[in-house]
Structure formats: structure tokens, C-alpha cells
Amino acid sequence: MRLNFNPFIREQHIVVFLGDLNLHVAQLYRGLFEWKVIRDVELALSDSSQDLSDVENRLVNATSTWNIPNKTFVSWILSPDIIGVVNIPTQSKLDITRLFPFDSKDIKSSEIHKEFMDNQTIFWSHRDWINEFEKISQQLGWVCAELFSRAQLFQLALPKKLRKYNALLEGSILEPYLHIYSATGSVLRTTKCSREHRNDINRIIKIEIDSLRGTVESEVNDLSLYTPNSSFTEHQQSQLDFKVEALPSISMNNLIANLLRSNSEGIEIRSTYDSIIKRINALTLVVAVIGIGLLGGMVWHDERLKQDLELSRSQMRKETPIFLTAQSLRLEVLNMSKALDIKQEIVREPSSFKPLADVLSVLNPPATLLFYAQSGDSLKISGIHGDATHIKSLLEKNSHFYNIVITSPPELKKERNGEFSLDFIWRSSGISSPKDITQEVGK
Amino acid sequence: MKRDWIRSYRQHGLKLLMIPVLVIILLLFGFNQYVGDYLTHRQETAELTLKIDRMRATSALLKEDERKKAKLMLNFSEIQSRSYRSPSPADSLDQMQAQLSTLLQTLYFENIKVTKLELKQENYVMALALNAQFSGVPQQLPRLEAALESDAKAMRINAVEVKVSDGSVGGGSQLEINARFVAMHLKPDEAKIRKP
Numbered sequence: 001m002r003l004n005f006n007p008f009i010r011e012q013h014i015v016v017f018l019g020d021l022n023l024h025v026a027q028l029y030r031g032l033f034e035w036k037v038i039r040d041v042e043l044a045l046s047d048s049s050q051d052l053s054d055v056e057n058r059l060v061n062a063t064s065t066w067n068i069p070n071k072t073f074v075s076w077i078l079s080p081d082i083i084g085v086v087n088i089p090t091q092s093k094l095d096i097t098r099l100f101p102f103d104s105k106d107i108k109s110s111e112i113h114k115e116f117m118d119n120q121t122i123f124w125s126h127r128d129w130i131n132e133f134e135k136i137s138q139q140l141g142w143v144c145a146e147l148f149s150r151a152q153l154f155q156l157a158l159p160k161k162l163r164k165y166n167a168l169l170e171g172s173i174l175e176p177y178l179h180i181y182s183a184t185g186s187v188l189r190t191t192k193c194s195r196e197h198r199n200d201i202n203r204i205i206k207i208e209i210d211s212l213r214g215t216v217e218s219e220v221n222d223l224s225l226y227t228p229n230s231s232f233t234e235h236q237q238s239q240l241d242f243k244v245e246a247l248p249s250i251s252m253n254n255l256i257a258n259l260l261r262s263n264s265e266g267i268e269i270r271s272t273y274d275s276i277i278k279r280i281n282a283l284t285l286v287v288a289v290i291g292i293g294l295l296g297g298m299v300w301h302d303e304r305l306k307q308d309l310e311l312s313r314s315q316m317r318k319e320t321p322i323f324l325t326a327q328s329l330r331l332e333v334l335n336m337s338k339a340l341d342i343k344q345e346i347v348r349e350p351s352s353f354k355p356l357a358d359v360l361s362v363l364n365p366p367a368t369l370l371f372y373a374q375s376g377d378s379l380k381i382s383g384i385h386g387d388a389t390h391i392k393s394l395l396e397k398n399s400h401f402y403n404i405v406i407t408s409p410p411e412l413k414k415e416r417n418g419e420f421s422l423d424f425i426w427r428s429s430g431i432s433s434p435k436d437i438t439q440e441v442g443k
Numbered sequence: 444m445k446r447d448w449i450r451s452y453r454q455h456g457l458k459l460l461m462i463p464v465l466v467i468i469l470l471l472f473g474f475n476q477y478v479g480d481y482l483t484h485r486q487e488t489a490e491l492t493l494k495i496d497r498m499r500a501t502s503a504l505l506k507e508d509e510r511k512k513a514k515l516m517l518n519f520s521e522i523q524s525r526s527y528r529s530p531s532p533a534d535s536l537d538q539m540q541a542q543l544s545t546l547l548q549t550l551y552f553e554n555i556k557v558t559k560l561e562l563k564q565e566n567y568v569m570a571l572a573l574n575a576q577f578s579g580v581p582q583q584l585p586r587l588e589a590a591l592e593s594d595a596k597a598m599r600i601n602a603v604e605v606k607v608s609d610g611s612v613g614g615g616s617q618l619e620i621n622a623r624f625v626a627m628h629l630k631p632d633e634a635k636i637r638k639p
Contacts, residue, residue: 034444111453263445273451277459284463291470298474298481305484312491316498323498326505333508336515339522339568339629346570346599346625353588356605372605 011275014074014142015256016059017153018082020175021045023058026256027066035260037253039066056136063140073145073272074137075260080177080190082129083149083267087188087212088112088120100124110267121186123149123267134269148259148266151179151190156258157228157250158185164222165209169201169244176201180208188212202241355379355426358400367391367420377425380407388420400426525597526627527571532562535628536571542596543573543624550586552577552620560623567630576621584618598626 013035017024026040043058086099086109096112097104099122109124125147137144154168162183171177171192178201180189189208193201209223225242228250355374359381363369367386373379379401388406395401404424451459527535540557547555560572591598602623 030444261444263449265446265450268450271450271454273447273454276447276451277455280459280463284466287463288466288470291466291473295470295473295477298477302477302481302484305481305488308488309484309491312488312495316491316495319495319498319502322502322505326502326508329508329512330501330504333511333515335568335629336512336519338566339526339627340515340518342568342570342627343518343522343597346601346627353584353600353603356584356603368607370607373603375602 012069012072013145013260013272014063014068014072015077015260016055016074017077017150017252017256018055018079019045020079020172023055024252024256025059025062026253027063027068028257028260035257037257040253040256042252052132052136056139059136059140068142070141071143072141073270074140074142075146075148075266076133076144077148077150077153077256077259078125078129078133079150080192083123083125083147085149085151085187085190086122086124087186088122096122102126108267108269110265119182119184119186119188121188123147123152123187125267130267130269144269145272146266146268146270148264149187149190150177151181151187152264152266153255153259154179154228155181155185155187155264156262157247157255158226159247163224165212165224167205167223167225167242168247169225169227178204178208180205180212205242355400358398358426362394362398362401363391364394367418374426377427378423379426380421380423382419382421384420385418386420387418388422391420392422395422395424402427522597522627523629526629527596528629528631530630532566532569532571532628535626536562536573539571539596539598539624539626540573542594543575543598546590546594547575547577547587550579550583550590552579552583552587554578569628571626571628573624574621575624576619578617578619581618584620596626598624601625 011030013028013030015026015028017026021044023043023045024040025043026037028035028037041062043062045058046054084100086096088096088099100107100109106127107124108127108130109122112122113120130144130147133147134144151168154170158166158168158181162181162185164183165188166181166183166185168179168181169176170179176193178189178191178193179187182188189212191204191208193204205223205225223242225240225244226247227244228247356372359372359379360369363383363386367383369381369383371380371382373381392404392406395404401424404422407421407423527538529535529538536559540559544555544557547557554577556576558574558576560574562569562571588600591600600622604621606619607617
């Protein structure tokens with residue numbers, strides 16, 4: 001089986017703009033979302049622009065190094081003398097075939113929509129012209145896809161807010177092209193002003209507008225006139241009855257790319273949308289392959305997970321008795337360790353009666369201890385019939401006491417004879433007998 | 444590109460998207476069928492693996508814990524025999540309160556008031572504390588200390604306040620004593636000692 005990867009290969013398109021004295025050729029490729037110009041060239045033509053063999057020769061020379069794949073689609077942008085425009089009013093019951101100057105079998109037109117609600121613009125060309133461009137395209141190894149009117153190229157350059165009629169002048173000053181667009185931007189008229197009439201553009205515009213209205217009016221008030229060529233503005237402003245507005249400068253490449261991206265339809269010679277169908281089908285195939293792959297991978301992994309789960313459960317059952325023993329032992333060790341810590345914490349603080357005995361061993365009559373408080377190593381004593389300074393010096397001589405501070409005595413008795421009060425720290429460097437307590441407290 | 448889409452839609456209508464939509468629906472249906480169970484199994488496997496890892500880490504400490512236990516056993520046996528052992532610390536505290544009250548009465552202290560200190564939390568192993576107020580004469584204090592040292596439970600005073608309550612100066616002074624008694628609580632099951 002051979003897979004066709006053509007839909008994924010960069011698709012190309014050639015656009016040829018055929019002017020009076022020049023030829024603009026652009027090579028475009030289809031990016032992810034839009035067409036992009038990758039190469040272009042401007043070629044001069046001999047004076048006789050009707051000589052299409054010259055066009056073919058120049059195209060061959062210019063594009064020989066462009067690596068254009070065989071049977072690449074080409075679109076031609078042509079002047080009004082090759083592509084004509086017919087405008088059909090809304091839901092017209094006219095016989096459309098009678099609008100063309102040739103028999104319907106001798107021409108080819110753009111798509112005609114019978115149910116169209118708006119004014120409809122139809123581009124048409126004689127089959128002889130079409131055959132000529134198909135032949136040139138074929139000689140170059142390309143396939144003629146579509147013929148566009150020159151008016152369509154500038155259609156997208158117009159501003160968004162339009163008046164009822166909008167005229168656009170472009171091309172050379174000697175023989176300018178005049179395109180007239182509706183308020184929705186559709187092409188109504190396209191014509192070339194010949195050398196004889198180039199100074200009579202006012203009249204031509206009025207004739208065209210009147211023919212569109214169906215009546216003859218002396219004034220044309222509902223028209224805007226645009227031009228992408230600044231030289232027109234300066235040169236012809238003085239000669240025109242209308243104010244000419246210059247359009248922002250847009251390169252030919254951008255105009256061509258915009259036309260190819262747009263939904264503006266010319267005369268379709270070969271359908272180009274087959275590539276879209278191929279792309280959709282190829283993309284569907286890719287999505288299906290990836291999706292089925294992921295789904296299959298997930299099902300396979302799920303089976304593996306089920307096996308792993310079974311194995312893990314079996315291991316857990318096997319290891320649980322050892323774990324429970326270890327867990328119980330761990331808890332036991334932690335509790336034992338904690339119990340020892342708590343015991344250490346309790347015995348770290350001295351037993352209360354030992355510091356009391358040490359204090360009493362220092363005090364001599366008539367000093368009498370009336371208050372004793374111990375919390376941890378900190379001791380507080382108060383009494384009467386003693387000199388605080390003398391008691392402090394006695395305590396300092398004893399190695400059990402340090403940080404001795406004389407403090408204000410509390411109100412213990414009514415008598416104030418020799419009140420004393422001291423705070424100090426006790427340490428167990430010496431051991432005194434508890435029996436001394438009985439002899440000293442209350443002395 | 445828009446032109447191509449419009450023309451292909453004009454030519455084929457929505458049939459153009461029928462196959463892609465069908466493929467996506469079938470894939471979504473397939474994923475919906477399997478993804479729930481798959482995610483559950485993934486989570487279960489991860490949880491079970493973690494559980495087994497933890498079990499193995501604990502089991503790996505068995506030998507070391509046996510050594511530790513043997514090392515701690517000597518000191519712990521002494522604590523175990525002299526601690527209050529009840530199912531809850533509150534029960535141990537009640538026992539301690541009753542025992543201390545009896546002890547103080549036996550030693551002829553007067554105005555005995557034993558208050559339980561609030562248990563902030565309950566653990567398998569923890570310190571118990573009581574506050575006791577009582578009065579007596581200085582000669583009774585060494586007897587109290589001797590009684591505590593010889594008591595079956597390792598009760599201990601670690602804070603004391605002694606005040607002389609009457610104005611008399613001499614050997615018969617009356618003492619007002621406020622002391623904090625501490626001891627240890629062990630929950631019997633948790634404190635169970637097995638041979639290492």
C-alpha cells in the first residue's frame with residue numbers, strides 16, 4: 001500500500017498579473033492558515049500587450065529557477081478588455097444570457113447564484129481568451145485555475161466604510177483603469193480610459209453612474225473616488241469634479257496574497273478545492289491513527305496496571321505480618337524512648353526539699369524564714385529578724401547558690417523588724433540532709 | 444483558502460465533515476469507555492506502590508528497632524514499674540490524686556486539697572501533674588519526702604511554696620504548703636514489653 005503524503009507537502013500557487021506594459025508574477029505557498037508570497041518578479045512587456053507569446057516567453061525565463069512543481073495551479077489577473085463584468089439586480093427575472101454580447105456557449109462566467117438576495121456581479125470572458133491562457137499555462141507546465149478581473153485585485157484595498165458608489169482609478173496616468181464598486185464592495189463596472197478619453201474622466205464616471213442608476217442626473221453626489229497611485233491625486237485632482245482620496249500604499253504582493261486569501265470568486269477554470277478535501281481526509285486519517293494508537297496504548301497499559309495491581313496485592317499480603325511486627329515494635333520503641341525523655345524532663349528539675357534544706361543550713365538565728373518558693377532551679381525566700389546584705393553574703397559563700405539578688409520583701413507580718421527577701425538560683429553541687437529542714441523552718 | 448472552502452461546501456455540503464466528525468465521535472466514545480477505569484487503576488497502582496514502599500521501609504527497621512529496644516529496656520523497666528498504668532491518662536490522674544490524698548492524710552497533714560491539672564492532650568506515654576495544698580509543721584516535710592522516695596509510683600515534687608501561717612516564732616510554726624506533684628502515665632497495651 002502506498003500512502004499519499006501530498007496533502008502535507010507545501011502546496012503552491014502562481015498568480016500572474018497581466019498589465020498593459022508589465023507582468024507581475026508571484027509564487028505563493030499555503031501556510032498553516034493562509035497563502036504567503038515567497039517569490040515575485042516584475043517583468044516589462046513589449047508595447048503590443050496582446051502578444052501572449054511574449055508573455056509566455058518571459059514567464060518561462062523568469063520562473064525557470066523557481067522549482068515550481070508540475071501541474072501547479074495558476075491564477076491570472078486580467079484587464080477589462082479580457083474579463084468583463086455584468087451586474088444583475090436583486091432577484092432579477094431577466095434572462096441572464098441576454099446580458100452577454102456573445103452566445104452563452106462562447107463564453108465562460110463566474111458562478112451564477114439563482115437564489116442570491118443581493119446584487120450579483122458576474123465576471124465573464126470569451127472562450128478564446130480562456131483557451132489562450134489555458135494553453136500558456138499548459139506550456140509552462142502549470143494548470144490554469146482561475147481568471148480574476150483587475151477590479152477584484154483592488155476591491156480589498158478599499159476602505160471599510162463606503163458610499164453608494166465608489167470609483168477607483170489605477171494604472172498609468174495616460175491610460176488609467178476605472179473601477180466602480182457598490183456600497184458592499186462588489187464590482188459594478190470596470191473599464192479602461194483610452195488615451196483619447198483620459199482627460200474626460202468626469203464624463204465617463206457620470207455616464208457609468210447614470211447607467212447604473214437608470215436615470216440621467218446632472219450631479220453625482222453619492223460617489224467617492226479613490227486611487228492607490230499618489231500621482232493621480234496631484235495630476236488629476238484639478239481636472240476632476242470629485243475629490244480624490246489616496247488609498248494607503250499596498251504592495252502588489254500584498255494585493256495578490258489578499259486576493260488569494262479572500263472569498264472573491266473569479267472565473268473558475270479548474271476546481272482547486274480538491275486539496276482541501278484531501279487535507280481533511282488526510283487529517284482525519286492522522287487523527288484516527290493517533291486516536292486509535294492512544295486508545296490501544298491505554299487499553300494495553302490498563303491490562304499491565306491490572307497485572308501490577310494483582311502482583312502488588314499479593315506482595316502486600318505476604319509482607320503484612322512482618323510489617324505489623326515491625327510497626328508494633330517501632331511504636332513500642334518510640335513510646336519507650338518518649339517515656340525516658342519524659343522521665344529525664346521530670347528529674348531534671350531538683351526535688352524541692354533539697355534546696356530548702358540547703359537554704360536553712362545557711363541561715364543563722366535570729367533570722368527566721370517565713371516564705372520559701374521553688375520552681376525549677378529558681379528560689380525565692382523572705383523572712384524577718386535578718387539583714388538581707390548579711391544573708392546574701394552568707395549565701396554567696398555556699399557553692400549551691402548563685403545569681404543572688406536582694407528584692408523588696410512581701411508584706412508577711414505586721415512587724416517590720418529586719419525584713420529580708422532574696423531571689424537566687426540553686427544548683428545541686430552539694431548535698432544537704434533533709435533532716436535540717438525540721439530544725440530551721442519556722443525558726 | 445476561504446474561496447476553496449466556500450466552493451467545496453457548495454459542492455459537497457456538510458458531507459465533507461461527516462467522516463471527520465464520525466471518527467472524532469467514535470474516538471471520544473472509545474476513550475469514554477476506557478478512560479475512567481484506566482485512571483482508577485493508575486491511581487490504585489500508585490497508592491499501592493507507595494503503601495508497599497512505606498511497609499518495606501518500616502520492615503527494614505525491624506532489626507535496628509530490636510537493638511534499640513534492648514538498649515532502652517533496662518531504664519524503661521524501672522519507669523514501667525513505677526508509672527501509673529491505665530487505659531487513659533485521666534484514669535491514671537484519678538489514681539494519683541487518690542494515692543496522694545491518702546499519703547498526705549497518713550502523714551497527718553491537715554487542710555489537704557489536691558487539684559488535678561488539666562490534661563492538654565492524651566498520649567500513650569505522658570507526664571501527669573497535680574497541685575496539692577496542705578498544712579503541717581516543719582517536722583512532717585522530711586517524712587513526706589521519704590514517703591515519696593519509697594513509694595511504688597515515682598511521684599515527685601518539682602515546685603513548692605512554703606509559707607509560715609501563724610505569727611509565732613519557734614519550733615511549733617504552722618506551714619502552709621503549696622506543691623506540684625508529677626508522675627508518669629503509661630497505657631498498658633502500648634507499654635507491653637516483649638522480649639527483643
